[in-house]
Amino acid sequence: MKVFVDQDKCCGAGTCVMLAPDVFDQRDEDGIVVLLDGQPSEGLHPIVREAANVCPAGAITVSDNA
Amino acid sequence: MAQDDVEQLLRYPIPNESALEPPANWARLRQRCPVARVALASGDEATLLTRYDDVKRVLSDPRFTRPTPADNAARVADVESGGVFNSEMATVLPQHGEGHLRWRRMIGKWFTAKRMNALRPGIEAMAERLIDDMVQQGPPADLKASLGFPLPVWVICDMLGVPDSDRDRFAAWSDMMLSMTRFTQAEIETAQVEFGRYMAGHIAAKRAEPGEDLLSALITDTDSDGERMSDATLVATGMGLLIAGHETTANMIGKMVAMLLADRRRWEQLLADRSLVRTAVEEALRMDANSGFGMVRYFTEDIEIAGTVLPPGTTAVCSMAAANRDESAFDAADEMNLGRSPNPHLAFGAGAHSCIGQPLARTELQTVLDVLLRKLPSLELAVDVSDLRRVEGLVVGGLRELPVRW
Numbered sequence: 205m206k207v208f209v210d211q212d213k214c215c216g217a218g219t220c221v222m223l224a225p226d227v228f229d230q231r232d233e234d235g236i237v238v239l240l241d242g243q244p245s246e247g248l249h250p251i252v253r254e255a256a257n258v259c260p261a262g263a264i265t266v267s268d269n270a
Numbered sequence: 271m272a273q274d275d276v277e278q279l280l281r282y283p284i285p286n287e288s289a290l291e292p293p294a295n296w297a298r299l300r301q302r303c304p305v306a307r308v309a310l311a312s313g314d315e316a317t318l319l320t321r322y323d324d325v326k327r328v329l330s331d332p333r334f335t336r337p338t339p340a341d342n343a344a345r346v347a348d349v350e351s352g353g354v355f356n357s358e359m360a361t362v363l364p365q366h367g368e369g370h371l372r373w374r375r376m377i378g379k380w381f382t383a384k385r386m387n388a389l390r391p392g393i394e395a396m397a398e399r400l401i402d403d404m405v406q407q408g409p410p411a412d413l414k415a416s417l418g419f420p421l422p423v424w425v426i427c428d429m430l431g432v433p434d435s436d437r438d439r440f441a442a443w444s445d446m447m448l449s450m451t452r453f454t455q456a457e458i459e460t461a462q463v464e465f466g467r468y469m470a471g472h473i474a475a476k477r478a479e480p481g482e483d484l485l486s487a488l489i490t491d492t493d494s495d496g497e498r499m500s501d502a503t504l505v506a507t508g509m510g511l512l513i514a515g516h517e518t519t520a521n522m523i524g525k526m527v528a529m530l531l532a533d534r535r536r537w538e539q540l541l542a543d544r545s546l547v548r549t550a551v552e553e554a555l556r557m558d559a560n561s562g563f564g565m566v567r568y569f570t571e572d573i574e575i576a577g578t579v580l581p582p583g584t585t586a587v588c589s590m591a592a593a594n595r596d597e598s599a600f601d602a603a604d605e606m607n608l609g610r611s612p613n614p615h616l617a618f619g620a621g622a623h624s625c626i627g628q629p630l631a632r633t634e635l636q637t638v639l640d641v642l643l644r645k646l647p648s649l650e651l652a653v654d655v656s657d658l659r660r661v662e663g664l665v666v667g668g669l670r671e672l673p674v675r676w
Contacts (some may be wrong), residue, residue, distance in 0.1 A: 213622075215624055216382070217624060218381065221383035222629060234375035234376070234379050260621065261330075261624065
């Protein structure tokens, strides 16, 4: 799995960080998403997919090809 | 608009006697009339959207935001100014593009997941104290007055650095500013002036003697362009956060607990498996059929929705609550499934304008539910579900009170 985030789209809702704090973080100065782990381990795949699915700004994409 | 036309239109908000169940015609609107002409409390005509995909797309569309007073859009409230969306508070805050982004990012740092985790122990301790006080008074109790209202008020006051002992004053101003049919134009204007003066007073005091709070920080912080917030923006931001930070969550705590107790098997399921608290909170947000007016968008160019081309000048009302019951987006959408996951509901909106306080609301709802399950496992409704009464006449929805015993 490969994870991509779009910081321009991000609205700083923090939903992804609350779900998967090992994969996503937020910049302290404005709350915008920071990707910590672009290729998370398999155990995290379901929660990362959920984070992408519920992101209010559609700022997270997940690719399963890699 | 001629009176005859108004009478043919569906009235919006759709009258609903039930405190927790959706109006019967939501499903019919989604299926047969996804772009519906409706008459608002003002008598003005608007276009109601009820399908999940349409509501999400319109709310996420960066071209469109709330109308400004200059747009001559449909008015939400039955008073001349049209209500809160046309208030000075709403118009001072930047709504579009880069200006909105810079403003939002100045606030965003106060609502990060990290900050919410840091707030959690304090929220938990306050919830415990409020529940202890309620228990000491003995059953039955009004859970909204004892816990649902004072908890989020305390949290947002603490963040902003204003005394929560003033809560009755700004709760009254807040109700007036959120009026749809309950208050007169004069009452709404007085509330705006008094609330604005109150907030300006706090900002002046913090400028003289800064604290460790959000308002003190916003006075000196600069945005990504190196600009400071104007005094008018500071006052409007403080009022907006104070109103949004307590009304919505206070109501949601009551509605969430009511939904979970209305069928007590839900409460028992949570007692047996506390790990469901997070998804149960999301499901309560999705199932909330009494969430209030919805979100307004003003179209400045053509947009096609469900085969209908809506022209510039259209005022659209996005019903997130109706969209959250859309069978094409959620399996068994009318069933409350406490483990539902993922749950991409639209209770907080979507896109660049989605609720900035949503991580705080989530943290408060999860914490309060956790503490209630732990301290009052025997909690139950003290009245029949059919006797629960809605808050009427405001753009936010809620229960007037939530009588419980344990």
